[in-house]
Amino acid sequence: xxxxxxxxxxxxxxxxxxxxxxxxxxxxxxxxxxxxxxxxxxxxxxxxxxxxxxxxxxxxxxxxxxxxxxxxxxxxxxxxxxxxxxxxxxxxxxxxxxxxxxxxxxxxxxxxxx
Amino acid sequence: xxxxxxxxxxxxxxxxxxxxxxxxxxxxxxxxxxxxxxxxxxxxxxxxxxxxxxxxxxxxxxxxxxxxxxxxxxxxxxxxxxxxxxxxxxxxxxxxxxxxxxxxxxxxxxxxx
Numbered sequence: 725x726x727x728x729x730x731x732x733x734x735x736x737x738x739x740x741x742x743x744x745x746x747x748x749x750x751x752x753x754x755x756x757x758x759x760x761x762x763x764x765x766x767x768x769x770x771x772x773x774x775x776x777x778x779x780x781x782x783x784x785x786x787x788x789x790x791x792x793x794x795x796x797x798x799x800x801x802x803x804x805x806x807x808x809x810x811x812x813x814x815x816x817x818x819x820x821x822x823x824x825x826x827x828x829x830x831x832x833x834x835x836x837x838x
Numbered sequence: 839x840x841x842x843x844x845x846x847x848x849x850x851x852x853x854x855x856x857x858x859x860x861x862x863x864x865x866x867x868x869x870x871x872x873x874x875x876x877x878x879x880x881x882x883x884x885x886x887x888x889x890x891x892x893x894x895x896x897x898x899x900x901x902x903x904x905x906x907x908x909x910x911x912x913x914x915x916x917x918x919x920x921x922x923x924x925x926x927x928x929x930x931x932x933x934x935x936x937x938x939x940x941x942x943x944x945x946x947x948x949x950x951x
Contacts, residue, residue: 728881757938766927766943767882782938814881816939824870824889824931827939829881 726750730815730830737805737837745800745833747815755818756798757782757827758790760811767814773798774821805837840865844928844942851918851949859913859945861902861928869930871895871904871911872939876925885913885926923949 728749737743747756754775759767769782773792787809789801798817802809812834816827845860863869870889874882886895891906900915911928928942 764943766941767939768941769938772938816882824887826872826884826887829874829883831879831881 728815728817728828728830730813730833732833733831734834735836737802737835739805739807739837741805742801742803743805743835744802745813745815745835747798747800747817747830748796749798749815749817749828750796751817751819751828752795753817753828754795754820755827756792757816757818758788758798758800759814759816760784760809761814761832762811770800770813807837809835810837811835840869840930840932840940842928842930842940842942844926844945847925847944847946849945849947851947853920853949853951854917855949857913857915857918857922857947859926859928859947861911861913861942863909863911863928863930865909865930865932865940867932869932871902872929872931873900873902873911873913874927874929874941876927876944878924882927918947918949920949920951923947 731746757772758770771790776795815830818827872887873885875885886897888895888904893904902913925944927944929939
């Protein structure tokens with residue numbers, strides 16, 4: 725019963741490097757989300773997807789790209805990492821559009837940009 | 839836009855004390871309300887939820903009542919334990935906008951023996 729799995733769990737990058745964070749869910753959920761968590765800021769939505777092949781911008785999308793080629797996977801890319809992107813990144817999934825359903829979260833990826 | 843305001847922490851309590859964490863919200867629609875808990879080094883877990891006015895969500899001794907008249911969803915527990923030490927997030931989702939969650943900034947709870 726894996727739920728939402730994020731890889732990697734930790735990563736250190738240098739400014740300007742690129743990387744991709746992977747989120748995989750095994751619950752057949754339609755909706756998937758990427759958040760970042762910063763001290764004193766709560767969680768802020770970066771991008772989300774309402775189904776395979778779809779993506780949409782959230783509150784803080786600049787500097788990130790996403791793809792949802794398969795229903796179970798949602799990838800978050802940093803093309804040219806900046807120190808301001810040092811954060812903890814969480815992926816979440818949700819069965820469908822009804823607002824009364826909770827989102828299910830992964831354990832996070834801690835990313836440091838030097 | 840939608841927003842959630844939580845009391846700032848940390849909240850420091852002794853074991854068996856009564857807990858209240860205040861949460862108020864503003865929303866353009868008729869939201870569902872959630873409390874999530876984050877233990878150190880982990881992701882967020884749903885603690886409880888309420889989907890309409892006067893609903894009471896409860897789980898693991900925690901309770902929160904959806905108060906539409908005061909736009910509040912305060913979290914309470916009658917007797918906290920050391921194992922309740924965590925960060926608690928209040929959040930809302932409205933039926934429009936693909937049900938994205940709007941979070942408060944989180945309240946850290948520290949319980950000492």
